[in-house]
Amino acid sequence: MENKYDDIKLGEKGAWLSIVAYIILSALKLAIAHSTNSEALMADGLNNSTDIVASLAVLIGLKISRKPADNDHRYGHFRAETVAALIASFIMFAVGLQVLYQAIMKFRTPSLESPDSIAAWTAIFCAVVIYFVYLYNFRLAKKIKSNALMAAAQDNRSDAFVSVGAFIGIIGSQFGLPWLDPLTALLVGGIICKTAWGIFRDSSHALTDGFDDAELQEIQQTINEIPGVEAIIDIKARIHGNNKLVDVTIGVDYQLNVSESHEITENIERIIYEVHHISHVHIHIEPVEAPALPALASKIM
Known part of the structure; x- marks a missing residue:
């Protein structure tokens, strides 16, 4: 900062x-x-x-x-x-x-x-x-x-x-x-x-917190490709001056412990910064089971 x-x-x-x-x-x-x-x-x-x-x-x-x-x-x-x-x-x-x-x-x-x-x-x-x-x-x-x-x-x-x-x-x-x-x-x-x-x-x-939808889709695609991310439950972004703020809720394997889940969030923050030059990413984690993943994927689409 x-x-x-x-x-x-x-x-x-x-x-x-x-x-x-x-x-x-x-x-x-x-x-x-x-x-x-x-x-x-x-x-x-x-x-x-x-x-x-x-x-x-x-x-x-x-x-x-x-x-x-x-x-x-x-x-x-x-x-x-x-x-x-x-x-x-x-x-x-x-x-x-x-x-x-x-x-x-x-x-x-x-x-x-x-x-x-x-x-x-x-x-x-x-x-x-x-x-x-x-x-x-x-x-x-x-x-x-x-x-x-x-x-x-x-x-x-x-x-x-x-x-x-x-x-x-x-x-x-x-x-x-x-x-x-x-x-x-x-x-x-x-x-x-x-x-x-x-x-x-x-x-x-x-x-008015508007954000380019095409850019948001690119960010979503980047997060989807990160290992450990099973689904994106919700994602939104807004402009704050010269900064871009991203809020995302991801689904991860419910069997992961806190440390393993935290490692996934750190990878997301690092990759989003490297690919999209965005340093403000707020990530919320939801544990999901395998049968719930198709429903979550259809919901975000």
């Missing part, structure tokens, strides 16, 4: 990198967008401003997650980052809708002027910077196996693509297609809302 807390602390570096990068890039984009009248770059800058909030949510969540278990939180505080991500999704929704509204209003203006080309080069420069941030966070997330930081890394990559899209839209407007700039802003607004929906969906799914 100590290593888990150390990994969370290491993940905070990635969150800080994202925050600093987004503050600088959003300020640059918004300033240039205002001076060049670029709706696409303005939308991109607002997108990055929401990413500051999202990265702050990840950072705060990681910090709270490092708090040890106490009398009110026997399982620790790992779900704090999930709650923070849920709050960030609401903020991202609001900004995404604002970007969509401003882009639509831009289409309704009598004339559409092409923004200055400096807006385009600002967008492509920022795309390169944030892509390098993505590479750093992606490698760090894989190293420490952090789902929250991996989500932040994927957000970094999508932001790089959004900036590339803004670049294309602005350049297109330079060639007599000024409507391409607000059109790109519409696409950026849609991407913001789509990202917010993905974060909301995953966070709410985790907070």
